[in-house]
Amino acid sequence: MNLVKYAAKRVLRLIITLFIVSTIIFFVIRVIPGDPALIIGGVDAKPADLEAIRARLGTDRPLSTQYAEFLWSILHLDFGRSMISDEPVTSLILQRFPLTLALAVLGLLIGILIAVPLGVLSAVKRWSGWDYLGLVLSQLGMAIPSFWLGILLLLVLAIRFPIFPLFGVDSGAGLVLPALSLGLARAAILLRHTRASMIEELSKEYIVAARAKGLPETLIRYKHALKNALLPIITIAGIEFGYMLGGAIIVEQVFSLPGLGRLFLYAIYQRDFPLIQGGVVFIAVIFSVVNFVADMLYSIVNPKIRLE
Amino acid sequence: MGAAEPLIVIENLRVEFAQDGQRAIALRGVDISLYKNEVHGLVGESGSGKTITAMSIVGLLPRQALKLLSGSIRYEGRELLSRSEEELRSYRGSKIAMIFQEPAKYLNPAFTVGEQIRETIREHMGLDRSQANARARELLALVGLGNDGRVLAAYPHELSSGMKQRAMIAIAISCNPDFLIADEPTTSLDVTLQAQILKLLRTLKDMKKMGVLFISHDLSVIKEIADRVSVIYAGKIVESTSVTRLFGHPMHPYTRLLLMSIPDARRKGRRLAAIAGQVLDARADPQGCVFAPRCPMARDLCFKESPTFIAHEQDHMSACHFAEEAWKL
Structure with missing residues (x-):
């Protein structure tokens, strides 16, 4: 109600x-x-x-x-x-939306699947080799422009080793590289927040209480701390997801994908x-x-x- | 009381930590014997090492900062300090449980009270979910939170502070521990709630024959609940005896001065005594008595030689060269 x-x-x-x-x-x-x-x-x-x-x-x-x-x-x-084009705006958008949605979902999934485990690991093993690796990767991920990462992925995984198609999304495989270049950038941002949030939660008093109860450290980390640490992660992930649903102009350009980003970009060019x-x-x-x-x-x- | 073997024996425990690149001493010789079915009060001002003593027993000293120097903590005659983390974990919560000062912070806000009790039971007693749930319900009824299951499904923020402390007690006694460490459990509560929680702890102790280490900075609370008291000053136990002897015939000047600083209706109108001087700097490691710089009866000997912690009278330990004179202060 x-x-x-x-x-x-x-x-x-x-x-x-x-x-x-x-x-x-x-x-x-x-x-x-x-x-x-x-x-x-x-x-x-x-x-x-x-x-x-x-x-x-x-x-x-x-x-x-x-x-x-x-x-x-x-x-x-x-x-x-x-x-x-004289086509109805609604149908133009709805035609492009499934691709954009698929990219956004995949990008977010990749981002979360990389960032959360690595961020937790970084926080738990603070100032260890893992932590520095995580920090360096996330710094790189944020500094590298996504068009460059996209081109690099194409060069390596579509041309040098032709595992994935160069362009087109006729098969699901065509989505992998663009989703990867979207997801890696999200992972970089999310990793930082996961790490910071986990470090904060792990220093809280209820963690001491959980240890005093004799709970195993894995349970303390992944149940007690992580659930509380998820809050800021959800916020950031939500915002990132929203952005990706509006279309990823650069990634769509690099991979020649007919997504919403390019649709809106051309609409602005043409004052449509x-x-x-x-x-x-x-x-x-x-x-x-x-x-x-x-x-x-x-x-x-x-x-x-x-x-x- | 003293006839039985002690459950936990702490001997000459020394702990230090790094502070701004310098070493600071947290515990400089703690000796306590803890018995079953007895409430042992540990009293001292903040920073005197009460919580660090408690955390040492359960093996939860913050790893990076604190370094264990020497000493021994034996549980039923077996050394705890040399145990692996995994072995210590099997003690924590099942044999030795803990409750804390601010239940609002020490309960996880994201889980129901029921879940926080159940997980402890399941970890140590190997019960399945529904058995654990039934037990959690009984425990909540036992600590006075009713048995209608309402608190079981409640999140910590939905409870009042007194209820939260009761819930924390339910978690602590969930696996029938032999020993309970209560770290200032009533300090954040108002006087009425404080009395209720003290009564509950006393009842549970009698019912389960638990030993209790009750940590407080408040002598009047200690007087109400403890059977035996140890007084800690600057990381050292300076006096230890029964609660009646401590209040009736203190054998350490620090205890004597502490007793004089309690407001007392019979001494209305008189100024409360305050102990002059400052607490010993944790970085200092004097060769004499730790209390000598503030002690009104300190003599040359006190600055030269550290007094040993010995029994001056039957069942009355004190670390003072002039223990017999302390009550005259």
Whole structure:
């Protein structure tokens, strides 16, 4: 019952967020230089032709009219059609979404699977060889740009040793390298937080009490300390996941993947107003959903945190 | 009391640690004999080495910082200090249990009280989940938390501080330990709760015939619960005897001064005595008595020669060259 009330509250907050976000993006893309009619017609287009294109796109009407119409249509979950391809924005996004989702999930999994065990190991064996190795790897992971890592992975694992395809995602194998280059970067960030969080928890008094109870050290680490240490890890992982769901522009470029990142990037290049607006609203929704899930996980991990 | 063999014997325990690159002495000779079915109070000011003594018994000194120098801790005649970590672990929680000062911090916030009792039982008694659960329920009823299972399913933050301390006691006695170390268990509680917890500990001790080491800086609490008392000063036990003798006829000037610093209704209107001077610096290693610099009756001998901790009268140990004169202070 409480949960329903809580969910309703969150939905209301999401609607307010969406209103603000879509309003801002509506005006921002119209204020920045660049006219979709000019892009469609080309620089040589005659003024009359441009007028005709503007009339067709509806960009010749007053801003207030356009804005009212925009709000009215998103109220009906209609994001319009792409100015360039004339396809519905919703179906363009939904076509690209599965790939992006798969990449984000894989990237997050790789990140967590590397970062959490290594971070725990680093924290437990502080200032040991393992710890330094973890710290150096995470420093490297954060310093290396993902396009460079992507190219390197391609060079080694697709060209020198052709284990994975160079591009394309016809088989699942095509996802491995891009997910790896996304995941390694997440792992670098998550490892640091896991280590710091575990070190903090391991210094708490309840750890002394657990030892005084005669529990084995593994149980103390992986049950008592880790459950408490998960809180900041969930926060960071949630934020990272949200970003990845909005599309990974660089990784998609390097691996020539048709994900959301490139869709939105080209939409901005081409001043494809409806697609940009749809994309921004979509990302805002995704972020809210991911946050909601992270908050639910929070209350499971730490019962002290109540959903309010 | 003294007739039986002691359960735990601590002899000449010395522990030191590194502080800012210099060595500091945490314990400079602790001798305590602990018996079953007896509450042994350990009293001293903060930093005097009470908790370090307790942690030494269960083998939980912080590894990097503290170095065990010498001494012996025997449990039923067998040396504990040379045991492996794995052997010590089988003692902890099952034979020797511990409760702490702030139950809010020493209970894990992420697990229910029931789970924190069950895991201890399952670790040491090899019971399955449902047996452990039944036992946890009985234990909670025993410490006065009811047997309707409500506390079993509660998280620590849902309990009041008195209930948390009761829950911690339930965990500690869950495997029927022979010995319980209580490190200032009532210090963070108000007076009413303090009295309730003391009564509970006393009842449990009588029921289970446990030995208890009750650590406190508060002599009035010690007077209420202890059968026997050891007074610790600057990492050294300076006096040890029965609670009645200690309060009636102290044989160490430090104890005498401590007793005079307790507020007493009968001495209303008089100034409370405070002990002049400062606690011995942990880095110092004097050849004389550790208390001599603050002692009002110190003489030349006290600065030259460290007094041995010996029985001056039947069942009354003191480390003072002039133990017989202390009560006159």
